[in-house]
Amino acid sequence: MKKIIKNGTIVTATDTYKADIEINDGVITQIGSGFYSQEAEVIDAEGCYVFPGGIDPHTHLDMPFGGTVTKDDYETGTRAAAFGGTTTIIDFCLTSKGVPLKDAVQTWHNKAKDKAVIDYGFHLQIVEMTESVLKELPVISKEEGITSFKVFMAYKNQFQADDETLFKTLITAKELGALVMVHAENGDVIDYLVKKALEEGNTEPIFHALTRPPEAEGEATGRAATLTGLADSQLYVVHVSCEDAAKRIAEARSKGIDIWGETCPQYLVLDQSYLEKPNFEGAKYVWSPPLREKWNQESLWNALKSGQLQTIGSDQCSFDFNGQKDLGKDDFSKIPNGGPLIEDRVSILYSEGVDKGRISLNQFVDLVSTKAAKLFGLYPKKGTIAVGADADIVLFDPNVERVLSAKTHHMAVDYNPFEGMKVKGEPVTVLSRGDYVIKDKEFVAEPGRGQYIKRANYNEALIKKEDAVPSK
Template identity: 50%
Template sequence: MRTLIRGGRVVTAGDDYTADVLIEGERITQLGANLLVPADRVIDATDRYVLPGGVDTHTHLASPSAGTVTCDDFFTGTVAAAFGGTTTIVDFATQFAGVPFADAVATWEANRTGKAVIDVGFHLAVTDLEGGGGVDALAAMVDAGVPSWKLFMAYKGAIMVDDDTLLRVMQTAADAGALVLVHAEHGDAIDVLTRQALAAGRTGPDQHAATRPPEAEAEATNRAINLARIAGCDLFVVHVSCGEALASIRRAREAGWRVWAETCPQYLFCDESQLSLPDFEGAKYTFSPPPRHVSNQPLLWRALADGALDQLTTDHCPFRWADQKAMGRDDFSKIPNGAPGIEQRLMLAHHFGVREGRISLQRMVDVLSTTPARLFGLAPRKGSIAVGADADVVVFDPAREHTISAATHHSAVDYNLYEGMTVVGAPETVLVRGTPVIEQGRLTVGPGHGRFVPRAPFRAGTTHVAEGAVA
């Protein structure tokens, strides 16, 4: 099957030009102006952007947590991703106590098989090093195509690891060619503050932020950075939410230390005041780290522009408000932590980032596609419009208006953090390995189109300098 995308504005992290894109089978085979080639399918991209498919390296689909399971499985979650212009995700396979590492990944692969409509890779979330098989079994995960391992420095008594485990996993990663990711919050401090709040009768969602202050995130971020330095390990800090944590990352990078980081849309658009909304509406904003004071938002936007933050991912971890979030109606510590957003990432970045002058169009592509693919072992197949790459392509209408709403989104969650926002710019056609999965607002493939994508060992050869940043 030959597909020709004709006359679009091709935008990558490094280029911006008008061209035709020829796809043969699953790969891009030619780029050029006015290609005179026969094609089985022609897509008119006049006045459209032609973007590499989004790569979201932080999602939680069909994931057990807090006595329940995230409400998007690998079908509904990847359908929502596709409608939002994301063609590859890397989800977290959580290894619970006593479960071998390979079995944890196998469980997530079984959940994915026959359901995903886009391509999927996995991180391994390590919670029990010895129960998983020890450092040798962990190192073997690199050869299994899972070269990134996450450690939680919070959630004491559940999935939090101690510093002994943190350091040993980091040392193993340094030797094995893996990248360590950390959820950086001081779990012991949060545990003390939570118990004190509940003892004093403070049980509402507003206490979620009060018991997880920015200092707890900053301390854990700084500790993880220094332990990674001791171990000789490359480090990736997930969901950075505040200026205090960002300052530690900037210092490390200015010193030339191998530290990367992301933020998420919820930290750019939500703030701590929303936790105090009446009638338990604040529970919708219980994600960790919590939403911060609004003054942090311009700091995070600036860091995305200047390269101090490398990626904009979603941390899509959806729980229904009506029944799942309601588990903590009388005790904020029992509200399942997580927020939806897998479908809105590109539209929000384009409207509020590019159109409002915070980041360039090329920088948007970089933080949504190119750098995630490069850092997480998916390049050169994913993350760019280039000859030989997978034909993961988004034809994007930069003039189309779209109002975000739970009534029209494709996730199984019953609310939307960005309800009522009108954005300009939305995906029109989305291809995964050359096959249209979204056309004119319709899903055009069935469950199981997506594949598991094994990823290459981590290699540090990327730069901290942001190309195309807007001052």
């Protein structure tokens, strides 16, 4: 059915203006004023911002890790994402040595089938660069539209790849027009520090942070950047948590290296002291990289404002406090890493960023939607409000004040890391390809309506480093 959104203030990465939007067959067909159609449903957006749907480039749904599986699957995770104003996610497809890549991708397709309520794509993990992987990658990239490859520099003896694998991945990605993503921490150093801490009887959650120091993240970020320059390739550093890593990215960019950086809301508003909460409560905040000392927050906000970090991912990776996190009750290294973060990404960035004057409204849209769409081959179908784009649209009330809590969130997990935090602003209605997913704060979609997206490659995206800073 045709829809017309009236009376709202449209906000994109570059512009803010009053206009109406006509939607037909899931696509934006007109933007202007005075639209009328007897057959159209009129949506009154009075008092609301009209944003392009959020794009979360960093999620882990239904993912095995640490002897358990993340609590949120594609149904609960994408539903929570929609409540939070996100209409597209890119999830990480894990692989194993010796297993054909196509089998791993099919496993992830099976996880999403009949469950996802919003659109989704996959990043592909690279754990080895053998002849068989080299033969498969061009096929997978073309047939599946997977144009981003993830390499872990951490989690020794589990996910960690060596520098040779990272370098070969960078070279291969250059040839295929793919974007390489890295989890940048020095896994070998961390492994040593973890073993040493446990030998000394230090088992509490705070030692998760103390054995993964910011220097280990900074060093790995700098090393990955250097290898990217050597390969003349392109790199995206996920979940930047500290000043050291952000500076390494800025330095590499100043040298002309094609490198991009993502941070997450948890690093902007939470700090290392949360891991010291008594009665094992600190385990709720165990993820990697860990939360840092509070002073790093200002550096990250400044990096977002200046364009040295360009996107906001959630790093959604939820585990129940009771029954999953407590697997590490007597050993911090056995606490499943990750948190429930997908639902509050957009609201936290608006409340703490825009409402408090740290970033502009247009920068906010760029950070939560547009830049990820450009980097990962989704733009201009997604990530903006324009004629011909998918009608992925969020009506956002900037005046609502509310408190984040596990009692009111829509994730399947039994706690919220932002419990008690006051925020300003809330998604009211969320459309995905013109269909209601959230209508007046109520979930109205059917599981399985979300579509898998084949993405354009990095070269076709034609994104340049000067795109880092929005014009407003």
